[in-house]
Amino acid sequence: MKHIVSIDIGSTFTKGTLLIHKENEVLPGFKILSYRKVPTTTDHLAKGFFDILQSFCKEFNINQEDIEIYYSSSAKGGLNIVAIGIVPDLTLKIARITALSAGAKISASFSYKLSRKAIDSINTINPDIILFTGGTDGGNEEINIHNARMLEKLTIRPVVIYAGNEVISDKIQEILKDFRVIIAQNVLPEIDVMNPEDARSKIREIFLDTIIHGKGLDEISNRIGFMPDPTPFSVFEFVKSLPDSVEQIKKVIADVDLNLDPGIESITGIRSIKEYGLKNLKDNLSYDFKNFCLIDLGGATTDFYSNHKDTISDNNVIYKGLPEPIVKRTVEGDLGMRISSQAVVSTAREYIEKELFSCFKDEKEDSILDEFLAYIDKISKNPGYIVDFSGNNLKNESKENIYNKEVIFDRILASACILNAAIRHAGKYRKVYTSDKQMLVQTGKNLKKVRTIIGSGGYLSFMKDFTLTNFIDFGNVSNKNFEIDEISLLPEKIDYFRDDNYLIPIIANLSEKYPVESALLVLSNLIRV
Structure with a gap:
């Protein structure tokens, strides 16, 4: 049995849990011993972090050296990225997917040849990173070389990740010799082959290198011995791992009388798994967590995640553009409950x-x-x-x-934040007419058959009487858009769950090493409303 601490440093609050890892012979799990939430000390982020950590050590008489520590941060607002590609539905689309899945925020995106106006906009935005893509390997060279020469005229010097046509990567570095240029594998090496992982890894490395020097995070890193993950990255990885973990849990507990106590003990502000009972956990497992959405509604942004493999079985539907990833994140900087x-x-x-x-x-x-x-x-x-x-x-x-x-x-x-974030995340049908019939052209991801939606974030986690089904009619939005020859592919029927006590960002930090235990704890904490 080991003690584990997980802390998430958010823009408004720093939240943490002290857990023990239980190696149960049937199914391993976490037990939460204590939970703390303090206002984020924005002038020195280390203070709130160590206040929580030291309070756990004092309360349970534990030495910090004996604790396994995980932490994440979004306190500086994450990495600010400008994405550049050639064709909007090809390289620019995969550039956006790459940046968002790495936990970054896209402030602007530009396609085709950069103009003087675009350069002025990038100077004003002053991003941390420019994700520079375009062309398949051995494909278009002219536009990327033009764009590199335009970027050379910037008065700022952000990091440039070049993840385009690899044939001219040396040429791009030569043109941008005054910049820090990092070469990544092409995000679209062939017209139908998406390859975001290397560029995604490079973005994460820059996040760690950049944000760690902000307002005390370097002090945490020096004392703990490693750097934080971006909070959206941790949540993305949790969303990606959840379906497989749920299937493993189902196999184990199908015929077991769950006397495992997996998860939450009775503590102030946190319900106990015993209060929920076996029935609640089994009820939650009866819903579809192979295809689901997660909404993280914050004060400054709304993050929308989906885990769903889109397939087209209708002969009257034609798909346009690159296929959507199974796991997708979008973040809306103009949709938030307070700052925005x-x-x-x-x-x-x-x-x-x-x-x-x-x-x-x-x-x-x-x-x-x-x-x-x-x-x-x-x-x-x-x-x-x-x-x-x-x-x-x-x-x-x-x-x-x-x-x-x-x-x-x-x-x-x-409701306004959620509805608009969902519309932007989901794909669309557009009606077109041939000589003999009407057809539908699909762009983006079809969520019409996705039923399970999890609401997280301060408001959605603690507002017990808020339900999507009562306040938002996704179906009505789709029908309304259909009248103007466009259909938003939003969920038609919803099973809504509330992330009680806002545990997901904290537990997500643990999901890479403990995917099944993290899933079990989150599932035992979800309230269907």
Whole structure:
């Protein structure tokens, strides 16, 4: 039996768990002994990290040297990447997939030949990395050479990862001699062959090399002995490993009376596996975790993950572009519950007004809209603000209506983030007409048959009465788009699970070494709502 600590340093909170690893003869598992959450000390990230670690050591009288430690960080906002490719549906698409699966955030992408305007935009964005792709091996050379010469004119000096036509990689390095250029394998060496892993690995290495020097992470690395993973990378790897782990768990417990106590002990703020009971775990395992989506709704971004192998069996559907990866991540920087709330209003104004006016039918539309916008202004300036559901933040009874409205305002904001993130993540059908019939052209990923969706992040994990089925109608969105010859390929029926207590980012750190134990702990913690 060994003690394990896993900590995730987020932009708002630093969260950690102390666990023991139980080598049960039937199925190994984790038992959580303690859970801590402290505000992230943004000026010195090491403080919150070591406060949690030392509190565990003191509470259970353990030496730090005897603990197996894992940690991740998204506190600097992750790596900021600009992606460059040639054809939008080919090299640029695989460049975006590569960057996002590595846990990065794409601030802009450019196709074909770079213009002076594009160079000005890149200077303004000031990315950490330029992911420079284009051409199959032995294919187009002219555009990449042109783009390298344009990049040479940048006034900034981000790291450049070149993952394009390998025939001219030496030429690219020569042109960009004043930059740090890292050569990776071509992300699209042949027209139908995707190869993102080497470039993905290079992005992760740069993340570790770059973010580690920010605001105290280097102190953690020096004292612990290794560098953190990007939080989205850890979650991506967990999403990728979950289906196989679930199948292993099913085989073991199918006919076993689960007296394993796998997972959560009774501690403050965390339910016990005994409270859930065997029935809850077995019920969760009866749902489809081979094909599922995970939504991580944060204060600044909304990350949307899917694990689903898309197949086309309809003869009336034609697929356009590169096939979608089985495991996919998209991140939306304009969709967030606090820091990005102003941007959400700009992005989803029509949807927000429709929901507001529907919820507050007895109030004047201009008046309720003004109240909502005032609330958005308040939370964007104070990202740590949380609605006090006890009502203790109310100075007098006349404030009760304000409190109730803020609950609804947050719900509308969350729904807008989720809906728009889902639409951007999912693919589309577009109607085309031949001489004898109508056909559908598919681009992107078809999620229509995916039923299982997990909600994570501060709001979705702790808002117990929020359910996708009550507040968001994906099917209605698809039908509405169909009227304008476009169909969003969103889930048609949903089984929604809440990541109770927001454990997934913490437990995801453990999934590479302990995939089955991590899956068992997460599954025992999911609440179907």
